[in-house]
Amino acid sequence: MNVPFLDLSRQNTEIRERALAIFADIMERSSFIGGPYVKEFEESFAAFCQVPHAIAVNSGTDALRLAIQACGLEPGDEIITTPFTFIATSEAISQNQGVIRFADVHPDTCTLDPAALAAAISPRTRGLIPVHLYGNPCHMREIMAIADKHGLWVVEDACQAHGAAYDGSPVGSIGTAGTFSFYPTKNMGAFGEGGLVTTPREDILHKVLALRNHGQSARYSHDFEGFNARMDAVQAGVLHEKLKRxxxxxxxxxxxxxxxxxxxxxxxxxxxxxxxxxxxxxxxxxxxxxxxxxxxxxxxxxxxxxxxxxxxxxxxxxxxxxxxxxxxxxxxxxxxxxxxxxxxxxxxxxxxxxxxxxxxxxxxxxxx
Ligand SMILES: Cc1ncc(COP(=O)(O)O)c(C=O)c1O
CATH class of the missing domain: 3.90.1150.10 (Aspartate Aminotransferase, domain 1)
Known part of the structure; x- marks a missing residue:
């Protein structure tokens, strides 16, 4: 018997009928970007993560980029992360003019080793990006204690860990912000690209909301430069269905x-x-x-x-x-x-x- 490494059709056929109904509805409304599907999905995902705010964006990479920027990053600030992750994690640091500092992984879990992390901190360190690798949450108690001691923000890279938890808290609800990817191969994959930022902080919510839409606070009023990092309605509708399962x-x-x-x-x-x-x-x-x-x-x-x-x-x-x-x-x-x-x-x-x-x-x- 052949066994493929991955067969996405099994996840997707399960929601086929619902997906077709969602496509038809979106075509009917001709409302393709943002709108009620996105809002509903954000609310459900925030509830799922037990966190006040969720902002849907168009990839996990953008979720990281926007979350880090919203946490506050000055050129030259050092951010510590693991060298054993997908490059999107570290790209988000340098693309925000931050300096990447790596710390080795823990031999038991292959996630950021709290001892190595503590040793890597310098006076220029501003933030940490622990990555919940393979779906396994990092040693968050130790990591958060280090962050608190040094006044650092923590962006959880939960791109591989939808639904994982640590000490009973869903990942994405533990740090200053959490980031998710809905790349099709993930535990919950979009029918294209998708991502999301979670945060308990209102200031980060507003910053990410503006950043995902060209820094707009109101139509054609740009407080700063941002990106086109919006989620489209089709992805939100599909992801909302998948979240239930x-x-x-x-x-x-x-x-x-x-x-x-x-x-x-x-x-x-x-x-x-x-x-x-x-x-x-x-x-x-x-x-x-x-x-x-x-x-x-x-x-x-x-x-x-x-x-x-x-x-x-x-x-x-x-x-x-x-x-x-x-x-x-x-x-x-x-x-x-x-x-x-x-x-x-x-x-x-x-x-x-x-x-x-x-x-x-x-x-x-x-x-x-
Ligand atoms: C750990 C990790 N971080 C970030 C990303 C980037 O997500 P995306 O491919 O949605 O941009 C991925 C997935 O590809 C990932 O596995």
């Missing part, structure tokens, strides 16, 4: 992750990341580690099983960041994981027999 979908992911963990435990040199203590993981990705990563991946491909590497090169070693002056050995944990991580098929609608096929194939690889 997300808790069930996340539960299905968790059940399949449990099966992977049970059946792959002790096989070869396979290792798993720990769920952060106090966290509810939503398994955007199910990622294992092995020193034979490339051979295992090749074997799986040969058997018709998809897999992926998130991420093969940590950001501090990317050509784009050569000017920052980092080199091999600077963040050894991230570097080790870049060599060993492998993400296995896990998505809404994956069947138990498919997961068992992946498990048996991995068992067979390690027997050889």
């Amino acid at each position: 997300l808790p069930d979908w996340n539960e299905q992911r968790r059940q399949m992750a449990v099966l992977y963990r049970q059946e792959l435990a002790g096989i070869g040199d396979l290792e798993f990341f720990a769920t952060t203590p106090g966290a509810t993981h939503v398994y955007h990705l199910f990622t294992v580690r092995t020193r034979q990563r490339d051979q295992l991946r090749e074997y799986l491909t040969g058997q018709g099983i998809g897999s992926a590497v998130h991420y093969p090169v940590p950001l501090h070693l990317q050509p784009a960041y050569r000017p920052l002056g980092y080199g091999p050995g600077d963040f050894p944990v991230a570097e080790e994981y870049a060599r060993t991580v492998l993400s296995l098929p896990l998505y809404q609608g994956i069947r138990e027999e498919e997961v068992r096929t992946v498990i048996h194939t991995i068992q067979a690889f390690f027997k050889h």
Whole structure:
């Protein structure tokens, strides 16, 4: 049996009829940008995250860019984040004239290590961007304590963690702001691009609202320059439908992750990341580690099983960041994981027999 790494059609066919009705309604109204669908989605997502405000934008990347700008950033301010994330996280810093500072990841969870973070703080540090990697929340108690001690803002990058929680608080409700991506492959994906900022702070709400629409406070009155970062009605309508199903979908992911963990435990040199203590993981990705990563991946491909590497090169070693002056050995944990991580098929609608096929194939690889 072939098992693709990802099959988005399963998430999307489940809401097909509702999506078609929404498209028809939007065509009827000819109201394509903003409007009631966006407002309704923002209200539902804010309630879902137990946070006062949610502002829908057109990508996770813009959510990060706008949230950071709204938190206040002067050119040259240092922002600390993890080198083990998608580049959108760090792009948001430099594209706001901030200076990227990386701190290594925790060996148990592969998320920002609070001890490394504390050691990276300098008098120029203004903010932190912890990334809830693979759907697993960061060590937020420790991170927030460091932020409070040094008076730093915290933008949670929750782009991979819709519905995850830490100490009972949904991600996106813990920091100064939270950012989400609705890129189609996410636990809750749009029919295109989409993103969202959450925040408890009214000043950040107003700043992000203006930034997403060219800095306008009223029509053709621009208090400052902003962007076109608006969400369209089709995405909001689709996402609102998906949000209703997300808790069930996340539960299905968790059940399949449990099966992977049970059946792959002790096989070869396979290792798993720990769920952060106090966290509810939503398994955007199910990622294992092995020193034979490339051979295992090749074997799986040969058997018709998809897999992926998130991420093969940590950001501090990317050509784009050569000017920052980092080199091999600077963040050894991230570097080790870049060599060993492998993400296995896990998505809404994956069947138990498919997961068992992946498990048996991995068992067979390690027997050889
Ligand atoms: C951790 C992380 N941050 C930011 C982003 C950017 O989101 P988008 O692709 O919606 O711009 C993504 C996803 O692609 C992500 O995984």
